[in-house]
Amino acid sequence: MATKVTTPGKKNLQTTLEIGKAIRAYYEGVKEAKSAGKPVIWSYGLVPREIFHAADAPVLYLEHLPLMIGAKQLSGRYIQLAEEEGFSRDVCAFHRCFLGCAVAKDRDPYLEKLFVSPDLIIASNLPCMSESKSFLYAADHHNCPYYFLDAPINTWGKDIPDYAIEYFAGQLQGAIDSMEEHGFKVDMDKLKESINLTKKMMGLWNEIDNCRKTVPTPMSTVDGITAAYPLIQLPGTQLGVTLFERLLEELKEKVEKKQGVIEDEKLRLMWFGVPPFYNMGLFNYVEKYGAVVVKSMVEYIAGGAFDPSKMDPKKPLESLAYKALVDIVNPTYPNMVDFIVKAVEEFKIDGLIGVVKRSCGLLPGYMRLVKDAVYKDKGIPTSIFDLDGLDIREYDDVTSKANLDSFVESLLASKRRQ
């Protein structure tokens, strides 16, 4: 009998368990809405969620679906289905996985609980080519309308010019018009309120981040990745604010009591690339060395590295446009590299782990830039190796652990020498 090598991550916080429950409740709500005859939107990428909340629209987020079934180790079967439809292994495993879910004739009971067919698809090219292309197949398959939001890449850094904001805000207005055409009513007052709530959430996330900078860290990335869920799915909602308030409270208490994730914290690591969703226990693996993965870059997608003072409820679409365009994953590179370099310093990171998901068109391209920048600016080393965080068929447990062992051991040895 084959030994099961993958394990779920060990969470340490009460609030992240609550967040997990909120995720499930959210999808139950989407399913119920569909059964009650409400139209459902499919969306993904960095499409600002606030426009959906302002319409009380039930939305299935298609980067989230693979991630959840990935955590249940079910992704392989659906990825395979997409490959049978003609999608080569070269394209994003997330998108192959959701396309497999979209075309599957029978679905696992766990997926069936989450899955609803679309009445409208709204997608964007933010941050990568896959986000803008795979939905075309899904829209064809389900014979449903789609709206494409074109986002300029960020060639400006933090100072996005007005004409770019205006363009993307116009694209958002187009998405709203398309929603209204297909049975949704977007309440602009509610949208303004959503901007206020997002602003609050971002402020809270920054405070949560400050707690995580403490040594020993009260929260590892295993909790962090679940904790980032409201950033991606619940921006602009009271539920998102409430969950972050509770999380902050819990962390403050731990900081005060100097309660770390592990007892004797010797090394602080940062993860760059897609986490191993089917094997989150890999993050805990390094704890035997006294190492903690304090932070992972994916927790900061969708506004986590964002300055909330830029949100103006009087200009809701412009605020959302700025937030989306300045996101660290929107190419080109300066914002991403600056963010990582700053995080390495502020979080007192000893080493960076860069994992290459070969089917990702975006993140592997940053590896060398990030590695050089953190080494040049902070003298911090990076270990880069292959690991597809979603396609369990490609996972090699022995090699992945060996890579982590040698990196952590070399970091410890160099610490001892200091």
Place this chain on the structure above:
Amino acid sequence: MGTLETMKDIFDNPNKIIEEWKKDGRKVVGHRCMYVPEEIIHAAGMLPYPTFGTPEPIKKADSYFQPCACEFVRNLFDLALDKKFGFLDSMVLCNTCDAVRHLYNMWDTYVDSVPCYMVNNPQKMYDESGFKFYRMELEKFKKLMEDLSGNKITDESLKKSIELYDETRKLLKELNDLRKRDIPAISGSEFLVTSMASMLMPKEKANPLLRKLIDEVKNREIKNADGPRILLTGSIIDNPTLIELVEDMGGVVAVDDLCTSAKYFWYTTKPNNDPMDAIVRFNLERTLCACAHPSEDRYDYLQELIREFNVDGIIYFNIKYCHPFVYESAIFRKKLEEEVPTLTLEVDHSLSGLGQLKTRVQAFIEML
């Protein structure tokens, strides 16, 4: 030397063009992609120079890019690291695929000798607000080209450049039309070489040569023209080897939808008193690249090629990890196959694994 040979000589030795151009101290601006408006570069008195790769294996670039990035882009970066583009005064990229965006990141960070600039073009066509955004980007680009060249770009000079480039496109299209015949006047590989040579050359030189060539070949008939007529599409092909392979296997490459061929010349600029607006509309009123939206447009365009060139079969040559075309071929496959058999092949830009490709192409051609 006949004009076809002259074209081949230019294709094989593009350095001669550069040397001649640079003799008078004029500048050369490299670019990658047809969304870079060559007319603006030309109107500033500089030579727009499309950069192509070589079939050489990658050396230095692999320690910068992960091997899962498009090999064509890694190849270009390899050449840049090797200072093979040292003659360029600037490099210009535009917003197409993930790989090109990363090429910009890498070039901007690691290649000091040639500055790199990114034109931020929308990926959504026919959108008035996109026209406005792109116009702003192009105004910035125009200013950059003026500063680089030291020459002012006037409406008049820009109109002249547009006229000149449109003339090249028309001539290439006229030559390409000679492939519509049952027995084409020019083979697929000869056409690709001619098209790429015309892209590399100053258009002042390319246009008379193209006129001469059309005259020379218009009554010609290529040999071995009784095989099935193939439409080639997919990622960039910057070397005739793949086309020759199809021809050697008995296929007639009747038409190709490549950035180095039909995509470059299929459309011309619409009359417009405002030349900047003409360029904006030229680039945003057509979906020629698989990166852009709506994709239905590209589907209709492929249909047009199938009809006009009487196509029996389609081959997608997708460079490994070329996401735009990998998606497109998967999305179009079923629909296309209802009309003409379609074969999708993954290829290495360095043309390794040709033996295996040959077998698959041969089986496909025999099936047709």
